[in-house]
Amino acid sequence: MQKGKQAEIRFNPNVSVDCVIFGFDGERLKVLLIDRGQEINGKDSEEKIYVLPGNLIREDENLNDAAERVLDELTGLSDIFLEQFGSFGAPDRLTKEHDLAWLKSIRAEPEARVITVAYYSLIRADQYEIHASGFAKEAFWYDIDDMPKLGFDHQDIIEQALTQLKFKSKYQPLGFELLPEKFTLGQLQKLYEAILKTELDKRNFRRKILKMSFLVPLKEKQQGVPHKPARYYTFDHDMYHRYKSNDFYFTL
């Protein structure tokens, strides 16, 4: 991420990154979408088109850096662990008129064939502040089961991200890189339930998840809740990686 020599920044016209940021609010799984600020029917129709935060990569930056930069530029989110999960780029990706129209308004080569490298992450929706900027007019969390019309092939990209998230969460302890600092076991269970769309037995869940040695209980407990306050846990990165490299698997 170098700034300064403004005139020097060149973008690669053929490669972009897109970020699928899943957010969990304690109840439901959401995705972060941006309103690209395009009036679709001339008048101020309600038909807006939403897209994933994404943009072209710079010629001098690697893919991961590009993903982090673009996410930051459009939504203000930084220091988020992003995991690459696939690349998309059918030549007929640009089939919708409004997509082309929009590209003409922001790109030097709007008709260039673009391959996008997709990343995803999972964060606590309420622990980060979103600030739309750049061409993002607004940025919102959308419930995964109730999404608006999306530009390009972003619907497809999100679906694949979800598949990946489900798969990973089933066979690995939910990429804890993707999780917030501290959490209660109830929250963690709800998260799993939201991702896997099943109900889990509380006692069995706790036993299994605690058997993995990288969950560490904190002294801190919930406050101000109208029920028995739950203990917070955090997780030990070192332990986690040792565990991970040791060919582990687990199942819920």
Next chain:
Amino acid sequence: MQKGKQAEIRFNPNVSVDCVIFGFDGERLKVLLIDRGQEINGKDSEEKIYVLPGNLIREDENLNDAAERVLDELTGLSDIFLEQFGSFGAPDRLTKEHDLAWLKSIRAEPEARVITVAYYSLIRADQYEIHASGFAKEAFWYDIDDMPKLGFDHQDIIEQALTQLKFKSKYQPLGFELLPEKFTLGQLQKLYEAILKTELDKRNFRRKILKMSFLVPLKEKQQGVPHKPARYYTFDHDMYHRYKSNDFYFTL
């Protein structure tokens, strides 16, 4: 642009595909590499550089098609199920002199920043014929534990492909899309052992693998082997996919 044939074929200068083809010969795991036909020290030194089969994509083809085409063009392999597993493209990917020298000999824009989308597959090394063509002077199987010097970041790409293969084989029944038509359970076990680098108990392996309903025994048996001939099995694609979608997991 590159080929004299038709003036119409245009390549995207910034995006390529690379194929990591794993081959199993009944004993060991190999990778298919091509000799790009470059004399490295002027004289006929033994220091050749090998690369994965890969090349730029066309402007009008999607990524999967590009991978299939490029693989076919360079090695003669077709009808092989390829699975995308990642994209690579550090801006400093082009650090080796000989890589640049070679690109200058075959590309219109040899210095362009290239992002490559990587695919892998696994086949029976002895059931396909390899015919090097295009810029591939030769194509060989190399033992996974005894590989020559590789161009670009191909060493890294292969390592990640192997990790992916290991991971998948552990949690899914080894992408049977990637397997040959018919096989004995002994061969299948050896394959798993080669990938996972462990020994497996024969009886337990058979029980577990047969419990999955998509392995179907054939009437055919081995012939001409100096021991009790083994039964051949094949696998039922439909069953496999039904199984797969049903949230299954399994472990060896």
Next chain:
DNA sequence: ACAAAAGTGTTTAATTTACACCCATGT
């Protein structure tokens, strides 16, 4: 006092592991 989620064990069923011998064939 009540509503709401936290926290905690045991019994039963299913799965995994370890382990050894006979069989069919080619040389």
Next chain:
DNA sequence: ACATGGGTGTAAATTAAACACTTTTGT
């Protein structure tokens, strides 16, 4: 006849699944 890998079952240990009540807090 012998060398080679194919093919088979069982008992013991581990892991998964089902299940209900008491605790702590805010209102």
